[in-house]
Amino acid sequence: MLEINKDNFQEQVLDSPDLVVVDFWSPKCEPCMELKPHLEQLAAKYSQVKFCELNIIPNRRTALNQKVFGLPAIVFYRQGKKVAELTREFEIEDVEAKLKELTE
Amino acid sequence: MEKNYDVIIIGAGPAGLSAGIYASRAGLETLIIEKKIPGGQAAITEHLENYPGYFQQGNGAELMKRMKDHATHYGCLFARDEVLSLELQDGLKLLRGKKHNYVSRAVIVAVGSKPRELGVPGEKELSGKGVSYCATCDADLFQDLELVVVGSGNAAVEEAIYLARFAARVTIVSVHNSGNLDAEGITSERAMKHPRIEFIWESVVDEITGEESVEAVAVKNLKTGNRDRVKADGVFIYVGSVPQTGFLQSVLELSHSGHIETDEKMETGLLGVFAAGDVRRKPVRQVVTAAADGAVAAVAAEKHIRQHNYYRQQIQDRKGPLVLLFWSPLNQDSIDLIPVVEEFAREHSNKFDFLKVCVDRERLISEKFNVETVPQLLLVNREDVLTRASGEISPSRMEDILTIARRE
């Protein structure tokens, strides 16, 4: 997964023409930490999709601008627009289901 | 065919992990099934200041990681799955999970609880959009913003203090009269002195509003009925918890609140099924009491398995007729019968075997043969009861049974 920050969020996510998956996380968020290795597996499996991770602690404004108000949050973007979002109560299986739906 | 474990523990919170340590260390083949993160509710608690010997570190996630490593060290196995049902089959326990099925001889239910929802308009819609039940997950998002915490207990007040490290202001909405919190004195005092924590007393939050995210809550005063709008960027809800026992409803005795009834050995109404931790009906729900329950449950499970083995050896794998005398040290009649039957059995030892069974110790055999009172004298062939005498057993009745036994 590509580590991004407030400075390159626009370029890496919003300016990208293709599907981008962003994992908004924080090292204090246990459910986020638990999800991470599973997301990495998905990133390897769906290598045609761009997976990014954004640590919200140094990039809080960016998260709030993206209307992320709860972690963990997985947000799907296409052509600079939010096309789907999973927050709080979801499983890795839900992430894969969304991915399948969006890559079909 | 699934692998047959000695013990399966459902849930890897402090109760499940402690049970896992005790069971695997006792040499039992132990599996813990956890649907989410090992550590349970305790793993998302930032300030854990009351677990004995663990105060400076103060972080729940770290303590839970150590408990997990401790269990793994003794050979405890882990599976990531959600258990959907529990069934009993020939003394074995069959667990159906979302991904797999599992079989074991004993089960320890340590599924804990999840946060209770307030059940007010806006809560569901704005969940993950400023409505939160996990301060450690979300506190950083609310740096310099305004928060409302709903609740009066330890969890509410402790988490409010934690949130106040980040937020510009934290307002605790409590149903109680001014100055009365349910949290421990030391915690309440700290909150009341905190420069960034305010209180709204005798009130409830009855609506959460906002377009894309939380913008305000409606606070209703219970005495006057007045409703006020309080601006908030986030609402943290700590109004107790609900045990996650829905999937056990049809097999276990639950209290109105959904908690599992157990005795002091953590036994439930079902033989070989134990419960530990927050899921039990009990007065104090903390990490230390969960861990203690786990230890007690594991020891009880080990005993159960020993009985199970004994039953297999003595009853299921035996060839030929067997006379069983059920007795109890508390029943003199049954004690008096022992030498009499023993003597007779010795004389005819080539015809049948004899086993005396203490009903207080060997609960499993007693239950299998539906023995509730003593003395009882049974003639069995493996698990089939050929004849039985109970209550006052006259010498002639005994003679009858033993004669049948001799002929079998």
Ligand SMILES: Cc1cc2nc3c(=O)[nH]c(=O)nc-3n(C[C@H](O)[C@H](O)[C@H](O)COP(=O)(O)OP(=O)(O)OC[C@H]3O[C@@H](n4cnc5c(N)ncnc54)[C@H](O)[C@@H]3O)c2cc1C
């Ligand atoms: C905000 C907050 C602050 C707290 N602060 C403190 C404190 O400072 N000190 C203290 O001692 N205690 C504190 N507590 C209480 C403490 O967290 C609990 O008492 C303790 O975690 C209970 O442990 P448990 O193992 O019984 O259950 P839990 O910790 O709830 O663990 C149960 C586990 O079972 C899993 N599970 C549930 N159902 C299934 C299923 N069907 N299949 C598979 N897995 C399942 C869950 O995912 C969970 O991981 C706090 C609680 C909260 C909410």
